[in-house]
Amino acid sequence: MKTVNIVEKLSLFSEYWSPKIVGELNGQQVKLAKLKGEFVWHKHDHEDELFFVIKGKLQMFFRDRIEIIGENEFLIVPKGVEHKPVAEEEVQVMLFEPATTLNTGDKRNDLTKEILDKI
Template sequence: MNEPIDIADKLSQFSDHWSPKVIARLNDYEIKAVKLKGEFVWHTHEDTDELFLVIDGELTIQLRDGDVTLKPGQLYVVPRGVEHCPVADGEVHALLIEPTGVVNTGDAGGELTASYDDSLG
């Protein structure tokens, strides 16, 4: 039988920003813990929605038609194909829920593309 997952414990095991870590799996989806700070890159996920659930801090998701700001305990789903850019003024702890294999920078690529990390799962 699986043990409960302590999200705070998982988040305490790493310090890098914009590098999601797989902490659990649900069917064909991964639940990823991530620390965010600063501005990410504008990008799109053409084939999937992307769920952001803020655990600590305040996250703004910039959208071309208006921004969404999330506080702890709030979530937002960016619909597939919608260009977005997360911004965290201070450090934010969050969970992402997305299909297995989704690349964090979507179609943008670049230096902020995280390597796949399931070491915490």
């Protein structure tokens, strides 16, 4: 039971699209990630997913529109909804989602992270 400084945690890694676990509660996990470039289209059949932007501007593509998430903003992507995060410049995000959530959802590819580091 320790206070976690997210800026400090974010300084511990540099790779993109590789969420790190920084907290766990009620079967959910708090993750930090750095994003840059274009991710893959995917959905999570059973998990809603929260993206809170710490730094930068995240574009969340949906099949019918794009949502822009800036600093101090969050977006909840409901289960079953196809989405594709795109970061033109580096974006730092905090994620809240169930411990069961796979980063690439229903897709498995080179970007899939089966096991996440706890930092």
